[in-house]
Amino acid sequence: MKSRTFDDPDYAEAVVDLLGLLAYGELQGFNRMAADSTMAPNLRQQAQTAAMAATEFRQFERLRERLVTLGQDPEAAMAPFVSSIDSYHGTTAPNDWLEGLVKIYVGDGIARDFYLEVSYFVDPETAGLIRSVFADRGQADFVVTSVRQAIAADPTLAGRLALWARRLVGEALSQAQRVSVERESLAALLIEGEEGLDLEGVGQLFGRLTNRHTERMATLGLAP
Amino acid sequence: MKSRTFDDPDYAEAVVDLLGLLAYGELQGFNRMAADSTMAPNLRQQAQTAAMAATEFRQFERLRERLVTLGQDPEAAMAPFVSSIDSYHGTTAPNDWLEGLVKIYVGDGIARDFYLEVSYFVDPETAGLIRSVFADRGQADFVVTSVRQAIAADPTLAGRLALWARRLVGEALSQAQRVSVERESLAALLIEGEEGLDLEGVGQLFGRLTNRHTERMATLGLAP
Numbered sequence: 001m002k003s004r005t006f007d008d009p010d011y012a013e014a015v016v017d018l019l020g021l022l023a024y025g026e027l028q029g030f031n032r033m034a035a036d037s038t039m040a041p042n043l044r045q046q047a048q049t050a051a052m053a054a055t056e057f058r059q060f061e062r063l064r065e066r067l068v069t070l071g072q073d074p075e076a077a078m079a080p081f082v083s084s085i086d087s088y089h090g091t092t093a094p095n096d097w098l099e100g101l102v103k104i105y106v107g108d109g110i111a112r113d114f115y116l117e118v119s120y121f122v123d124p125e126t127a128g129l130i131r132s133v134f135a136d137r138g139q140a141d142f143v144v145t146s147v148r149q150a151i152a153a154d155p156t157l158a159g160r161l162a163l164w165a166r167r168l169v170g171e172a173l174s175q176a177q178r179v180s181v182e183r184e185s186l187a188a189l190l191i192e193g194e195e196g197l198d199l200e201g202v203g204q205l206f207g208r209l210t211n212r213h214t215e216r217m218a219t220l221g222l223a224p
Numbered sequence: 225m226k227s228r229t230f231d232d233p234d235y236a237e238a239v240v241d242l243l244g245l246l247a248y249g250e251l252q253g254f255n256r257m258a259a260d261s262t263m264a265p266n267l268r269q270q271a272q273t274a275a276m277a278a279t280e281f282r283q284f285e286r287l288r289e290r291l292v293t294l295g296q297d298p299e300a301a302m303a304p305f306v307s308s309i310d311s312y313h314g315t316t317a318p319n320d321w322l323e324g325l326v327k328i329y330v331g332d333g334i335a336r337d338f339y340l341e342v343s344y345f346v347d348p349e350t351a352g353l354i355r356s357v358f359a360d361r362g363q364a365d366f367v368v369t370s371v372r373q374a375i376a377a378d379p380t381l382a383g384r385l386a387l388w389a390r391r392l393v394g395e396a397l398s399q400a401q402r403v404s405v406e407r408e409s410l411a412a413l414l415i416e417g418e419e420g421l422d423l424e425g426v427g428q429l430f431g432r433l434t435n436r437h438t439e440r441m442a443t444l445g446l447a448p
Binding site for chain 1: 298
């Protein structure tokens with residue numbers, strides 16, 4: 001990767017891959033949250049979960065529009081990531097609404113942090129879009145309240161949900177690893193060229209992701 | 225029903241019932257379309273179906289906001305209609321994406337026409353909200369294209385989908401009948417007082433609904 005501008009075909013390919021990955025992630029996030037909403041114990045919580053799904057769809061639309069603006073076919077850009085993201089969701093189908101909430105908060109939280117990290121390696125326009133799409137608008141605050149209330153009512157839940165969260169992280173890392181192997185362009189975005197990370201930098205990035213994950217677990221009242 | 229203003233407690237109750245019915249219908253419309261979208265044959269059509277679901281959710285939010293503005297608890301207002309609407313969806317779960325599309329176009333089309341008819345029996349503000357929420361924005365145009373293309377590719381589909389559409393109408397009428405018996409306030413909205421419909425008026429209303437349904441079936445290329 002010679003430069004981080006669209007003049008460099010390697011860079012252009014990497015950005016299209018990145019936008020395709022994010023777009024398909026949001027589209028499936030929409031699907032899964034919509035499905036989770038039907039497991040909510042009451043209509044108020046069903047509507048709150050559905051609202052998060054609707055937000056995912058708006059985020060998908062913004063990413064798709066960017067691909068169209070770049071002259072790309074959004075479906076073709078998403079296609080390489082269908083298998084990984086579907087595998088992640090297939091192996092982490094929540095058994096109940098609470099597991100769905102923890103998945104949204106913990107799983108999507110790690111993904112969002114990672115995408116925000118990646119935004120430092122792309123051109124300003126792409127970076128601005130990613131930061132805007134993945135900005136934390138506090139919509140998941142009700143997740144925190146709901147999970148903490150559930151644990152207060154039944155403390156045995158804390159162990160089960162903490163175990164569930166660890167499984168989510170494991171599956172997410174496993175699919176992230178697969179994507180980085182299958183799509184060299186994306187890995188190159190992070191590690192190639194002068195602006196790329198060295199080994200120490202990669203370690204620091206993982207450290208930041210881990211710290212924020214631990215904070216989220218604590219916020220939910222779960223052991224990391 | 226002495227007058228169609230909120231001073232009349234019967235009228236106020238009827239409007240809250242109406243908004244609760246519409247809001248729950250949209251919330252479940254969101255759920256079902258989101259689920260249908262996952263059966264789409266490709267990502268483009270999946271995204272188009274998901275877009276309709278996201279629109280349903282925005283419509284739900286507007287109806288819910290109106291209930292809140294009226295000082296009502298949206299969940300309490302929706303509760304009386306959960307059973308009927310869930311029964312409708314439970315008996316009309318699509319077996320594939322095309323059946324889902326026909327359900328969205330034909331089933332939701334009849335419901336929308338009916339709600340627009342009801343809008344002539346409510347105060348101007350409620351009427352304006354209903355007309356705006358249920359305005360046909362052409363979003364379902366892709367349904368027509370998709371169904372017609374599928375039938376062109378496999379003409380035997382036309383018979384199965386026409387049968388399916390008739391079942392949808394039957395189930396919808398059956399639940400509408402149940403709602404009108406269980407919630408007298410809603411039936412009263414249409415037939416009580418000077419502004420209410422007489423028997424001939426009810427017949428004409430059904431005639432208009434039937435005509436528009438027949439037109440929709442023709443648009444899809446299905447025998448009514």
